[in-house]
Amino acid sequence: MTAITQEINNPKTSVTASALRDPDWLKYGLIAVALSFIFLFLCLPLGLVVFQALSKGFGAFLSALSQADTLAAMKLTLLTALVTVPLNTVFGIAAAWSITRFEFKGKSFLTTLIDLPFSVSPVISGVIFVLLFGMQGAFGEWLSDHDIKIIFAVPGIVLATLFVTFPFVARQLIPLMQEMGCEEEEAALSLGASGWQMFFQITLPNIKWALLYGVLLCNARAMGEFGAVSVVSGHIRGLTNTLPLHVEVSYNDYDVVGAFASASILASLAIVTLILKTLLEWKQGTR
């Protein structure tokens, strides 16, 4: 048995093996290229965030983080995510349910429409809300008459974030639920379960990892969105600056430690996201 395996694995004795594996020089060359790329483009930037944030010592790092403006930016970022993620999650479930469980006209068109925000530049995603609610916008006059501020205020930030993170959850759920089919759900109904019993006891447990995955990606984008939010925010410090905007403002003020301290918070968020994402992929794979 071992003799046979050795023979197969040994390229010298097997005629076709050389055509099935890459030569060593190529293999190690490609690995070197890939790893250098990953190091230069991915590891180096991550390291640099930490390096720059701590370049003037840990004290400076902490004091940059505890500035009132930074704290306000963190709060606003959290608030935005807290509003947008649940809304888009509920939408994602409703959309996936209607698209994967029923036949109706215009279904594939609807699926395309849901993906639309992905193909719109973030800046344009902001512009459309300015056009709608800004001073010169369609509802601008009415809003200012009633003293409601949307643009250059928190509602605008939330709306723009809702738009850019719109497809994330639905996009994770639709292919999964399509592939799953509805046999288990039909089985639950045939055993007498009500609609909600079926949803909470059968559907939800089956989609939970994909759902969490979508929520995770949605949250990462909601907290990190820059372009769209930058257009509608007005950059009012302490009021309408989210953390990514605060990074920009600090950087443009040559406050390197401040900028990178805030950036390090966002980078940690990214790393946590990556770790959870890897865990979820593993969970989904072993389901």
Next chain:
Amino acid sequence: MSQSQIMPGFKPALGYTLVYLSLVVLIPLSTLVFNSFQLSWEDYVAIITHKRIIASFQVSFGSALIAAAVASFFGLVIAWVLVRYSFTGQKLSDALIDLPFALPTAVAGIVLATIFQPGGFLGNLLLEGFGIQVAFKPLGIVVALIFISIPFVVRTIEPVLLEFDTSMEEAAASMGASRLQIFTKIIFPNIFPALLTGFALSFARGVGEYGSVIFIAGNLPYVSEIVPLLIVTKLEQYDMEGATAIALTMLVISFAMLLVINLLQHWVRKRSGQ
């Protein structure tokens, strides 16, 4: 898989979907179209054909194209290495690929600018060693877009490589094909649709990218000014007409690209019998 007619909740789910979609996406997007109706065709053409705007379109599309091509090459190599070989740090490398997805673009922007600026780690190296300046030049835009694009390419090719039926390679080898022949005639045609998709996704994303680019680009009009930045500039000057016209043009081009991508994919799939 036939859809069941007895599943509960069709009307509320679809109703909610449509209302929410209209409120968050369709109505805001359509304002852009309606607003542009206020412009006459002549005004629109005058805005769009302004030299600075044409230059910015050239910068945006040109750099996105180059970046997508470079990212496709490296993405293919990385996907290949991650799927076909095993080495220490492979899992970590695989997880890191998604960093550009997860890292907020503003952070990516300031980090890349810091690395590639003339005093920066790589910036210094490239300037001293090769006389190449990256940051604050169009090349900087390309670098930022490569960073953004890499996960798109890797993540579209990876699953195809994973599912690739290696018995096809064995069959080819049994008929006497060399390694190079197997790659060019068997493997590459099978991953080409995915590569093309990755390229197109990168390109589409690169054209609209803002956050990671503006810090490293230098934003010099006619030279390194991208379209999204120009829209922001117009807005800041309260030039709503200008912003609307440029944004609409950009949107139409994006959608047209999306259509072309879909057709292209369809065509490639059909040709390669998948």
Next chain:
Amino acid sequence: MSIVLSNISKKFGQFSALDHIDLEIPEGELVALLGPSGCGKTTLLRIIAGLERPDDGKVLLSGEDKTDHDVRKRGIGFVFQHYALFRHMTVFDNVAFGLRVKPTKTRPSEAIIRKNVHDLLNLVQLDWLHDRFPDQLSGGQRQRIALARALAVEPKVLLLDEPFGALDASVRKELRLWLRHLHNELNVTTIFVTHDQEEAMEVASQIVVLNHGKIEQKGTPTQIYDEPKNDFVSQFIGHTNVFHLENDGDTWLKGSSIVLDNTDGITAHVRPHHIGVEKLDENASSPISLKDWQHLGATIRLELTNDEFKGTAKVIYAEMPSDQFKQSRLKKGDKVALFIRQAHWFNLEKPHVPEAATNF
């Protein structure tokens, strides 16, 4: 519970899946819905279950019109083709599901649920697997758990969609008999869908043959086999040789009194075991010879060719018990004479059964 389907029609787009189906199933039967894929049999089963709504027609269960009642209120147990076991629940929880989702008023206590579930698991002989998850079971085990789960709600009708389709051949054989015995024990009206005629013959007490959304024939396995109503049923059930008299049939059957005297139709179907084969000596003038033969266990299948037959070399098949084959000393290439003991005629009203064998 008896089932009456009256005038059921169902279309998917332009495709007519079921075309004015009328069917009555008395209480306690074990019925097979048999037909080729796409014949509408699964759709019919789903309509009985209430998983699908007919475009037209009525479903009566125990005489009551249940057409508008959905699946939850029909009192049926449904076993899905791929079992649809809940992946995230143990075997026990799967079987208990139907009891646990009952409204509080009618829900049995947890102790009773536990007893019922274990009883059912014992019935399907798998109680020892109660804490496993579906992924840890074999196909045959999953099938039996799915059945136990469907039985837990004490259905008055048991519906099974291709119950053995996804199983290995050996497991399938075993489960077929098991299902038949289980039915004898429980005596619940049971309907199952299959495309496998052997399976239908072996398991069912009644077979309903469907094709293109219509019922071709309904009857006991014996009736279906011995008295097929039309050429579709005759060909679909068991093996048969088909002779079209206008073209090739007369070449084969030349000299046969079936052709010359008793043509009851334009197509004759002859089962292989209704053809007798006799060895002739080498100088005989018969155009028919033995091309090849295969050992099928108790019987031998003979491949026969006809020299006079021009064009593509058509072959007909005959079968004989292997003992008889041994005695006959038939070899490949031998000239033979055929005796047709029985034929079914189609395209005329009555199938014709000749009384004596015919020599030609």
